[in-house]
Amino acid sequence: MKIVGGTWSNWSGGVSCKPREIVAPKDEVELAVAVRKAEGRVRVPGSGHSFTPLNATDGTLVDLSAFNGLKGCDPERQLATVAAATPLWGMGSLLHPLGFALKNMGDIDRQTLGGVVGTGTHGTGRTLGSFSADVASFRLLLANGEIIHCSPEENAEIYAAGRTSMGMLGVMTEIEMNVRPAYKLVEKHFIHPIDELFRQLNGLVEANRHFEFFWFPYADAAVCKSLNETDANAPMRHSAKTLQARGEHRTADEYAFAAINEVLPYMPFMLGPVHRLFSSLMPGKERVRWSHEIFPSPRTVRFNEMEYAVPYENGPDILREIVEMIRKRRINTGFPIEYRTVAADDVWLSPFYGRESATIAVHQYHRVDTTELFEACEAIFKRYGGRPHWGKRHTRSAAEVAELYPKCEPFRVLRRKLDPEGKFLNDHLRGIFQ
Ligand SMILES: Cc1cc2nc3c(=O)[nH]c(=O)nc-3n(C[C@H](O)[C@H](O)[C@H](O)COP(=O)(O)OP(=O)(O)OC[C@H]3O[C@@H](n4cnc5c(N)ncnc54)[C@H](O)[C@@H]3O)c2cc1C
Structure with a gap:
């Protein structure tokens, strides 16, 4: 996270903000306390490579850098669980010794896993999906401090919506990715x-x-x-x-x-x-x-x-x-x-x-x-x-987004249910998703 003199800014320098508070929880318990106690809006940046003001807040900014590293691997099912703020440049070195690799990647490896999943970041390949499409399950800290596991079997709606949700449904702490043999x-x-x-x-x-x-x-x-x-x-x-x-x-x-x-x-x-x-x-x-x-x-x-x-x-x-x-x-x-x-x-x-x-x-x-x-x-x-692309410049309104994304309205309903006070919204996101 790039913070100079209390000001956070994104990679391009086009977005900056001065949060009231920056917290750096060491684990899920501290994270839950920080979110529950936070006054005003809470945003959880990855490495700040989005060009849109997804992370701008004058409230609380959560530095997730302690949430880094491999959490588990199921070689049979070709699944790897990784802490959500793990940078992509580190993932190859975690997965390769286990004989695995991500199915696809984009142009750079500076982002965090939570960030690329949060915006639907993608590479290229007609048969290959985005990072979000390769998520098998994740742990999510909700606005009320509760932590839930989301997969096609458990909290299936939140799994469907949460894989590209720009931090609006909560904070992902661990993400289980579908991986494949190293290549x-x-x-x-x-x-x-x-x-x-x-x-x-x-x-x-x-x-x-x-x-x-x-x-x-x-x-x-x-x-x-x-x-x-x-x-x-x-x-x-x-x-x-x-x-x-x-x-x-x-x-x-x-x-x-x-x-x-x-x-x-x-x-x-x-x-x-x-x-x-x-x-x-x-x-x-x-x-x-x-x-x-x-x-x-x-x-x-x-x-x-x-x-x-x-x-x-x-x-x-x-x-x-x-x-x-x-x-x-x-x-x-x-x-x-x-x-x-x-x-x-x-x-x-x-x-x-x-x-x-x-x-x-x-x-x-x-x-x-x-x-x-x-x-x-x-x-x-x-x-x-x-x-x-949610991480790249656009000027689309709430009404236009609802027309373009068939599941936008169900997403808004679910978001309001999980975070009725809009703790995880900022001005940019409120304008589109409230
Ligand atoms: C030089 C450059 C090259 C790029 N190349 C590509 C490319 O090839 N393909 C492509 O699709 N995009 C690309 N992007 C866009 C970039 O991948 C996305 O904007 C991505 O979201 C940035 O990841 P980040 O870790 O920096 O997240 P941030 O930009 O910091 O955050 C993005 C969103 O993710 C949310 N988020 C982050 N962590 C969590 C978490 N743990 N829980 C919940 N929400 C979370 C944030 O709240 C925010 O809403 C590029 C951007 C740059 C600057």
Whole structure:
């Protein structure tokens, strides 16, 4: 948790707050006391990698960093129970010695397990769900201090709703994940001219366990990335300490990327050449690594982001429309648009609820105003029934969310039942879910 002089801020620096109290309970008993005693609103951040004000509060902020580590493993059923504030960079080192690994991961490993489950964070892969979809059960501390276990058999409604609930139903203390035998992946990058890519897209998504692409919108080719299982040799695994450190140090390339993003807003004539240059430099060499080492990449250049999940079949049309709009309006951006796919799930507030999806993410350097790019993209996402990623910028109202998420109203009813005083709400969440 990043707190400087009593002020908490998120990764991008776009959200900050000054809580009245910061508590750091050591176990469930202390946590229950802290929540019961708290005056005003209680928020429970993970590592603060959400771009939306999910964690903003002037009440109590709970630092869960003591809730870290492996709690149990059931090798027969391929289940691992992990304390909720365990950082993702630590999970590979906990699971690998047991012969297991997470089924999928996203772009980075800086977040906590509770944080990625709390927002429905995802990677890419047509048959693979989000972190929330892989939750088998969890322990939840309610507003009244009671701790319950939630699974398909026990407190089934809370299990269905709680797997993506942004900390509104209570505090998850332990999360049991469906895992699989440890595996290695081979990563390949290739550049495809856009028209060719769209012709082959379904085939590429089908043929690869993980496929995604990055399109710098003023370039005419996209950088494609695939990951597939392999038995080829991988270098020896890194220690947890090395994995923790590797996401934090900026390379010379990243300094150059940041410097260009600083000046790009004043040099709009450079958009085309810069985007072509970035596309040509982005692909890395083919490599083989254990899954938890190869999924995440360092992201040291700060940005803000909007991402929507859209019906899988509409993904290409929506992306083309976004790029045409960016070019027509000459909108400045120094980042690529990221395109991924995610399987449908049954988690009530999941952007993937009952719908196989493509996800489209637009980014803006942290010192560049996001308004023009994000408003224009959101207008397009809206026309296609896009559902926002809860951890990424959006401006959707309570009524719109109720229309987009079939289980929104049952979620609100359940939330009111579990937390009638709205202890776990803040202004942002109250506006959408009260
Ligand atoms: C550089 C970068 C890359 C990213 N890449 C991806 C990506 O590839 N895919 C993707 O989908 N998203 C991605 N994200 C978004 C990110 O994964 C989510 O916003 C995620 O929620 C952040 O996790 P966190 O631990 O930082 O949680 P926070 O942002 O601190 O919190 C998120 C929510 O989880 C809740 N929460 C946290 N812990 C608990 C708990 N124990 N009990 C109950 N609620 C809890 C919080 O209350 C809050 O509502 C990225 C973000 C950044 C900055």
